[in-house]
Amino acid sequence: MDIKAPDLGVDSAEVSEIMVEVGDVIAKDDNIILLESDKASVEVPSSAAGKVTKISVAVGDQVSEGMVLIELESEAGADSQNDSQSTDEKSADTENKTEPAADKQNESQDNQQAEKQSNTSTAEVNTSQSAKQASEQAGKATTHALPDLGVDEAQVSEIMVSVGDIVTADQSILLIESDKASVEVPAPEAGKVEKILVQAGDMVANGQDFIVIIGEGTASTSTANESKAETSESQASKPADSTNKTESAEQSDKSQTTDKPKQAAKSTSSTSAAHAKLSEAQVNEKMVDIYAGPAVRKLARQLGVDISQVAGSALNERILKEDLFAHVKGKLNTQKTAPDSGNGVSSILPSLPDMSNTEIWGETEVQDLSRLQKVSIPQLNYNTLLPQVTQFDLSDITETEKLRGELKGAMKAEGIGFTILAFVVKATAYALTQHPRFNSHLSDDNTQVILRKSVNMGIAVATDDGLIVPVIKNVQDKGLKQIAIEIGELAVKARDKKLTTKELQGASFTISSQGNLGGTAFTPLVNWPQVGILGVSEASMQPRWNASKQTFEPRLMLPLSLSYDHRMINGADAAVFTRYIATLLADPRRILL
Incomplete structure (x- = not known):
């Protein structure tokens, strides 16, 4: 029986993939050939069931309507041939007197086996129906x-x-x-x-x-x-299993051989969970200029593979399923042989020496880093690539501290912790609106500046697992009280590990306050892709010269340390910006002007 190409909607199309082989037994509507034209891929189904005896086309051939694709031996023909062979065998067997008895015994066993398989099939159907009814209930x-x-x-x-x-x-x-x-x-x-x-x-x-x-x-x-349902299925399957041990083993071996690509796909799918799966819309959008069939596109969605990154090995660089598997395998091997080292920065360093010799190195102990520390290392390694400079200054916050002392009682009654950090955040946010270059990012090609219209302030918080930086959004529109409330809430969430991912994203500038931990100054690291970070150390009483009184007097001085990306900020601008923040902190009324 000839299986011919149906109406394709075009004059001709190219054979992209042959999905069957000679000897395969297929059912009606099973896909047999993948045809591709300039704008579409079509999987051609078989119009009949039977055994494939001949494939009349090859990959790369041009096919038009009515052309023979494959030849089938129908199921009826196969049965007739089997009956004929059975008759011939019986005729030949009559010459041997000892074989008929064996044939009858084999036939009896075959009948018993068929009956048991029928019973098993019936039990499975009943089990399926029972499970379906149970599911509906x-x-x-x-x-x-x-x-x-x-x-x-x-x-x-x-x-x-x-x-x-x-x-x-x-x-x-x-x-x-x-x-x-x-x-x-x-x-x-x-x-x-x-x-x-x-x-x-x-x-x-x-x-x-x-x-x-x-x-x-x-x-x-x-x-x-x-x-x-499981009990019923188990009881129904026991006789068939005991009768067909040899057959089951053979089928198992055959399944393991023929299903290797499927097993590879399953294994790849499970291991490729490390890559976020793309939605169907995202994959199809990337597939506009990609030469691949529907089955390959479906597999790409299942594996979560960005198919635009896969190289095709077939005619006209068409992508096959094997290409997807090879792509994923290559990615996995790359990850195993070259684990994440922060964009290769740490690969510059030599390996640690062998410290097993206690006479040289003494006793050692290995401790695992926390999850937070591990994921922070690649981000911190970016600083190796940044030309970073730090500008230092002092702010006289004597009057501001008096104002805070007058307000903190009322704030405390409302359950609000009112620290000097709230003033620092507000003053810095205002300064960023006046000096927007510090509230920006450098483009990837180093030719443009991306200015942020709002100030999203990252606040570094120390936790048991390490430093974490939650973000206060739109600080330029908030007052001191609201800023103090959000600082307290984010700090508690950070220490209790209750921060959401959205509360950790979108910062345009960062403040790292060491509060009363001690120290006179430090050099905070710029958190790329930001271009600046302000470090705040512990305030201390220091003698300051009063020119009008011609005498020294004690003033509360707050050390400021501004680190910046020198590609975006020059030294003069950094000095002006730092001094501007110091001036605002000395007299917060300037913010109201």
């Missing part, structure tokens, strides 16, 4: 997607529940960690955990499915029905 399990994480991707640090656990709504079930924060993902509904779709260490993205939950009212019923 118990309600459908719901697959839930991750909420907006505020970042492109984050790592699953801890899974707080197990399959079978009963959870309540808003119970923390997943701990997600990005570069600067840990976020607990709550349960979207109450019920029983049916399946967990992510693993610890996976990189996940917004909207990615992560858990399957059966609603609270249906969990127990579903469990009972599942148990009953």
Whole structure:
């Protein structure tokens, strides 16, 4: 039987992929050939079922309507041939007197096997129907997607529940960690955990499915029905399994051989969870100029691969499934052989010497870095690439401290901690609106300046796990009281690891205050892509010359340390900016002008 090309909608199309091989047994509507024209890819289905005896086209051929694609031996023909062969065998076997008995025995065993397989099939159908009815009675399990994480991707640090656990709504079930924060993902509904779709260490993205939950009212019923279905299926499958051990082993070996590409795809899919999966719309947008078939596009979506980065190995650089697997494998091998070292900065340093010789190095102890410290290292390594300079100055905050002392009692009564940091944040924000170059970023090609219209102030907070920098948004529009409230709230969240990713993003400038920790000055590191950071040390009483009184008098002086990216800021501008902040802090009334 000839299987011909249907109406393609075009005069001709190119054979891009042949999906069957000679000897394959296919069903009606199984895809057999992938045809591609200038604007579309079409998978051609078989119009009949049977065994493939001949493939009449090759990859790269031009095919038009009515052209023979493959030849099939129909199922009826195959059965007739089998009957004929059986008749011939029986005729030949009559010459041997001992073989008929064996044939009858084999035939009897075959009949028993067929009957058992039929019983197994019937049991499976009944089990399937029973499970379906149970599912309908118990309600459908719901697959839930991750909420907006505020970042492109984050790592699953801890899974707080197990399959079978009963959870309540808003119970923390997943701990997600990005570069600067840990976020607990709550349960979207109450019920029983049916399946967990992510693993610890996976990189996940917004909207990615992560858990399957059966609603609270249906969990127990579903469990009972599942148990009953499993028991029925187990009882039905035992006879068939015991009869067909040899056949099952052969089928298993064959499955392992023929399904290697599928297993590779599954393995690749699981290991490639480190890459955030792209949505279908994103993949299709990137596929405009990409030469690949529908099956390849679907696989790219499943693997989360940016197909525009994959090199095609077929005719006209068309991308095959094997190209996707090779791309992912290459990425994984690259990650294994060259782990993240902060954009290669640390690779400049030589390896540590062998410290196993205690006579030279003494006793040593190895301790793991915290998650926060590990993810901070690549960001800190960027400073090696920045030409950073620090400008120092002092601000006389004697009068400002008197004002703070007058206001802090009322603030404390409202539960607000009113520190000098609130004044520093407000004065710095105002200074940034007057000197916008400090509130900007340098473009990637080093030809443009990206000025920020709003001031989003990062506030460095020390925690047990390391330094963390939450962000106060639109500081230029907020008063001292509101700034003090938000500083207190963010500090508590940081120490309790309750900050959301959005509260850690978008800073245009950073303030690092050492408060009363001591020290007279320090050189804070610019947090790229920002161009400046202000360090604040402990204020101290110092003698200052009063020209009008011609005498020294004690004044409360606050040390300021401004580090800046010298590619964007020159020394003169940095000195003017630092002195401007010092002047505002000395007399906050200037901010009101």
